[in-house]
Amino acid sequence: MDNCLFCKIIAGDIPSTKVYEDEYVFAFRDINPVAPVHVLVVPKQHIPCADAVDSSNSLYVAKCFEAIAKIAKAEGLENGYRVINNCGEDGGQTVMHLHFHLIGGTDLGIAIR
Ligand code: AMP
Numbered sequence: 001m002d003n004c005l006f007c008k009i010i011a012g013d014i015p016s017t018k019v020y021e022d023e024y025v026f027a028f029r030d031i032n033p034v035a036p037v038h039v040l041v042v043p044k045q046h047i048p049c050a051d052a053v054d055s056s057n058s059l060y061v062a063k064c065f066e067a068i069a070k071i072a073k074a075e076g077l078e079n080g081y082r083v084i085n086n087c088g089e090d091g092g093q094t095v096m097h098l099h100f101h102l103i104g105g106t107d108l109g110i111a112i113r
């Protein structure tokens with residue numbers, strides 16, 4: 001998609017710190033981390049938000065969660081972690097390309113949501 005920040009990152013037109021990539025998924029470190037590990041897990045197909053997930057694109061969502069399990073192991077998050085999706089204006093979504101925040105590396109308690 002033209003003018004989509006995460007499509008540009010996936011294409012390599014904007015630099016990122018990549019932690020994982022496969023046919024369906026691109027994952028990179030959040031530029032403004034809220035915890036020691038903060039990775040954005042992004043489908044390579046431009047899906048605007050969780051509300052746009054349907055049977056035509058849900059494979060990409062499944063692949064994101066397969067990637068999350070792999071990245072969590074690679075990042076040493078054996079004690080647990082949090083996966084967050086912000087959807088739409090009220091959900092606080094700022095980049096309109098579906099993404100999952102993988103957050104961990106500390107006891108998150110209930111303070112970071
Ligand atoms: P959200 O508010 O759920 O849409 O999350 C967007 C996230 O993208 C925020 O946590 C930002 O810190 C992060 N972000 C924005 N621009 C970049 C970038 N160029 N590289 C990495 N992360 C970014």
Ligand code: ZN
Binds near residue numbers: 004045047
């Ligand atoms: Zn996009």
